[in-house]
Every structure is written in C-alpha cells, then in structure tokens.
Amino acid sequence: DVQMTQSPSALSASVGDTVTITCRASQTVYSWLAWYQQKPGKAPKLLIYKASSLESGVPSRFSGSGAGTEFTLTISSLQPDDLATYYCQQSNIYPFTFGQGTKLEIK
C-alpha cells in the first residue's frame, strides 16, 4: 500500500497567518492527490483535487501544489472557521490511502 505521511501532525496559528501542511507519499502518485478538511462530527469536505485544482465553492485562500511524492496544502489569511483536521489522500493506486491527518488549531 502507498503510505501517506503528513507533517506536522498538529499546528497552531493565528488569524491572518499563512500555514503549510506537507504530505509525502511512499511512492509516486503522480498528481493523484487530494486534500480534505474535516470538522468535528462532520463528513470530510474536498478542498483540492488533482494536487492543485480548487474544488468548486472552496475559498481561493486554499491552494495545493506538488507532484510525484511531495505535496503541500497552503492556507493563507487563516480564518477562525479553518479550525479542522486536514487529510491528504492518494487516488493513484488501490487501495486509496489517506495521511494520518493534521489538526489545525487557531490561537
């Protein structure tokens, strides 16, 4: 299975900050990479797909980059509503696998 490793596992930032979350794959997944946001008690929400494509309705403060084995999710101008856990996920090869999650706290 493709192992997806996110860093950091948790981070704390202030409103207005820019934060970056990294996701590394144990083998190439080309651009078959998505980012999801999950708030407590809710289903995950797709933010970014195909490594850098913004899902319809998602604020442009969210952006993704990378290819191959290293990817980043950047959230600029952090808002209180961004409090959530963020997951990367590869769709290149079965079984599709997720990173362990990054819990974002707003200071």
Next chain:
Amino acid sequence: QVQLVQSGAEVKKPGASVKVSCKASGNTFTGFYFHWVRQAPGQGLEWMGIINPSGGSTVYAQRLEGRVTMTWDTSTRTVSMELRGLRSEDTAVYFCARDAGDRYFHYWGQGTLLTVSS
C-alpha cells in the same frame, strides 16, 4: 445538486453482520463511482472500497476482502455496504462518498455510526 443520505446508527454484537445504505439523489448522469470510507473513534480515514454503479464491479481493500460486499440498486439509486463477522475494531463512522468519474470524493454522506459491542 448531488445528495447522499445514509441509514441510521447501528449497534451489533461481535460476529454479526450489518448493512449500511446510502441513497443518492441529484445528478443522474453515469460515469461516476461510489466509495466507502470509515473512521474509527478519534482516528483517521480508511478507504474500504469502490463500486461502479454501471455494472456493479467492485474493488475492496485487501484487509476487508471476504468480509465486505458493496452493491448498487438502480431502481432505488441506493448503494449499500455489508460487513460480516463484525469485531470490536469495526466500531466506526461509515461514510459513503461519490466521485465525479475522477477518483476524488466530491460528495459525502452524513455518516453512519456502527458500534460493535457484546
């Protein structure tokens, strides 16, 4: 607008089976697939498998192979996931999700809590 509405919470004993359903409404075009993802309490997300509603072909996560079956009912536009031989470690919230034919989970159900306990 695509909507996925899942069946309600379940409590089962070890060794039993459960069937969770997910009714789809909205976009009626073909070319998409359904997935099941689960999340144990306080844990991350685990992909369980995929079903093509056009034909019913499936791919399951190897660790669940033999215990899981996913089906699609065209008449009710409902995708279902049956899990057999339940263990305590199957306690989780189970989500159905639908892609747009691109392997990404654009649409999600609200989740169904399964508790396995004696």
